[in-house]
Amino acid sequence: MKRLLLLLLLSVTAGVQAAVKNPDTFTMVEIAEITSLDPAFPYDNASQSLILNVYDTLIAFSGASLDKLEPRLATEVPSLKNGGISKDGLTYRFPIRKGVKFHDGTPMTPEDVRYSLLRFMLTDRAGGPSALLLEPILGIASTRDSAGAITLDFADADKAVRLEGDTLVIRLPRPFAPFLSIMARWSYVCSKPWAAAHGQWDGSEATWKKFNNPEREQTYFFDHMNGTGPFQLERWDRVAKFSLLTRNDGYWRGPAKIKRVLDKTVPEFATRRLMLQAGDADIIDAPRPFVAQVSGLPGVRIVDGLPRLLTDPALFFTFKINASANPDIGSGKLDGDGIPPDFFTDADVRKGFSYAMDYEALLRDTFKGTAKRALGPIPPSVPGHDAAQPRYDFDLKKAEAHLRRAWGGRVWEKGFRFTITYNVGSEARQAPCQVLKRNLEALNPKFKVDLRGVEWASFLDKGQKHLMPIFSRGWSADYPDAHNFIYAFYHSAGRYPSAQGYANPAMDKLIEAAVAEVDPKKRALLYKKILALGFEEAPSIVTVHPAGVYPMRDWVKGFFENPVFLGLYYYPMSK
Numbered sequence: 001m002k003r004l005l006l007l008l009l010l011s012v013t014a015g016v017q018a019a020v021k022n023p024d025t026f027t028m029v030e031i032a033e034i035t036s037l038d039p040a041f042p043y044d045n046a047s048q049s050l051i052l053n054v055y056d057t058l059i060a061f062s063g064a065s066l067d068k069l070e071p072r073l074a075t076e077v078p079s080l081k082n083g084g085i086s087k088d089g090l091t092y093r094f095p096i097r098k099g100v101k102f103h104d105g106t107p108m109t110p111e112d113v114r115y116s117l118l119r120f121m122l123t124d125r126a127g128g129p130s131a132l133l134l135e136p137i138l139g140i141a142s143t144r145d146s147a148g149a150i151t152l153d154f155a156d157a158d159k160a161v162r163l164e165g166d167t168l169v170i171r172l173p174r175p176f177a178p179f180l181s182i183m184a185r186w187s188y189v190c191s192k193p194w195a196a197a198h199g200q201w202d203g204s205e206a207t208w209k210k211f212n213n214p215e216r217e218q219t220y221f222f223d224h225m226n227g228t229g230p231f232q233l234e235r236w237d238r239v240a241k242f243s244l245l246t247r248n249d250g251y252w253r254g255p256a257k258i259k260r261v262l263d264k265t266v267p268e269f270a271t272r273r274l275m276l277q278a279g280d281a282d283i284i285d286a287p288r289p290f291v292a293q294v295s296g297l298p299g300v301r302i303v304d305g306l307p308r309l310l311t312d313p314a315l316f317f318t319f320k321i322n323a324s325a326n327p328d329i330g331s332g333k334l335d336g337d338g339i340p341p342d343f344f345t346d347a348d349v350r351k352g353f354s355y356a357m358d359y360e361a362l363l364r365d366t367f368k369g370t371a372k373r374a375l376g377p378i379p380p381s382v383p384g385h386d387a388a389q390p391r392y393d394f395d396l397k398k399a400e401a402h403l404r405r406a407w408g409g410r411v412w413e414k415g416f417r418f419t420i421t422y423n424v425g426s427e428a429r430q431a432p433c434q435v436l437k438r439n440l441e442a443l444n445p446k447f448k449v450d451l452r453g454v455e456w457a458s459f460l461d462k463g464q465k466h467l468m469p470i471f472s473r474g475w476s477a478d479y480p481d482a483h484n485f486i487y488a489f490y491h492s493a494g495r496y497p498s499a500q501g502y503a504n505p506a507m508d509k510l511i512e513a514a515v516a517e518v519d520p521k522k523r524a525l526l527y528k529k530i531l532a533l534g535f536e537e538a539p540s541i542v543t544v545h546p547a548g549v550y551p552m553r554d555w556v557k558g559f560f561e562n563p564v565f566l567g568l569y570y571y572p573m574s575k
Contacts, residue, residue, distance in 0.1 A: 021279035031425035033265040038221035039188040040123035049567020055188040055227035103232040115192040136176040141493030178481035241265035257574035267425030306548030312474020317344035320501030328419035336415040352402035354392040371544035377489040384482030384527035415446020422472040424453040429472040
């Protein structure tokens, strides 16, 4: 009898193993496509997910924790207790780990670490992530002025980031509360000799300006990678829209459990669903409206309710629209067939549109009750969120009142026509565009709104060129602090205001005061003022804070998600 039971058990185990498709390759199928492999260039989830798995950082968040950090390429996390942070909170010391090798087999040195941080800041691609280190380390948002002229003195950067033996020392100009959190996500390390050998910045003062604000394909880092992380790049096919990573068997923390990671871009949900059902995908992107279509599939489980530091979708008004050969503003005049380039500088237009958004319908129909209504950019779980802040609710009477006043009454009299843009494949970002179109056109037959979905890379380019009158995007935290959301939504140098052409000196002053404030109570009061001003200015329409969800095969093991990851970390995963 025991022998029979053992045989039956072995048979069942073999059957389960056989059911696992492609056991050595983990396949992720997502909506967005990779735009660049350069750690200093992209600011999108698809690209950063790849970078996260190829390049190591000095320190990192421990698992899914938002407040516990662990050492990576540094041997310890700086603190007041271990002497890694000075008493004035301005100096941070990172002892650099020895014995780590890049994917090309060359050893990592402390100079590589220093070079990588300087390169990240000095690359400063328009719309890129460089400001995340520029702001705390140098106290600036950009290396250039509004006209594009370089204003940074290299000596300032050289002095702020230096080496003392095998220790990296960073000196801040002011206390910056979330600095370690920023370093845990954005201190990627690349090889200085490898970069220089391939025509990239050599680390000298004489040449850095040549590599400032590059075009997407100008840098060798655009389509080549050489990190120290658990996976290395085997192939990136831009035409077929997939990337293939292979395991770094010499990884200093030990090899990953999976041998290969295949990341594919498939905008159509129906195709992603079929791939998951067939076992050709291990995890897929699934916008909330389509989760029901994969629930109950054999061999598929839904991991839902994932905590997210996320404000998405939001609609952003462009204050200074680029009118050059731009069909999205029609005639370019307020004549019923278009809008002028400065159409959204009138606050009554923005407020009217904000009251025309049916937030509850969006929560109900698109997010199926799984998201929380956004009152402002800051999610409820982040200190600085104000549950009592003023908000826009769906109110067509108020919408009409504002739009009747807009542009001295000419908006209501003449009407308008323009285009709202969203990225193809994101039904969640398409939904508020449809809601706003429907409600605006119901207010006045002279109001005409067109919708256009574009591919991800084109969408990003159009945003930076100020071509989209209104665009639908969102914000996933770069680090778990209110400043990350407020800066991105409201500061003139932030990610969205810089693309919108929105600037308010009073708002900037409040934001800069808040991030430097160390007293939590005083800081909370500053964010209360910021949120109130943001309501009055209405530079964007925030809608919801969604929970995360991933449909995946039930053979996936080791899955976890940190709310500040831009994508998945594959190192602990297997199947």
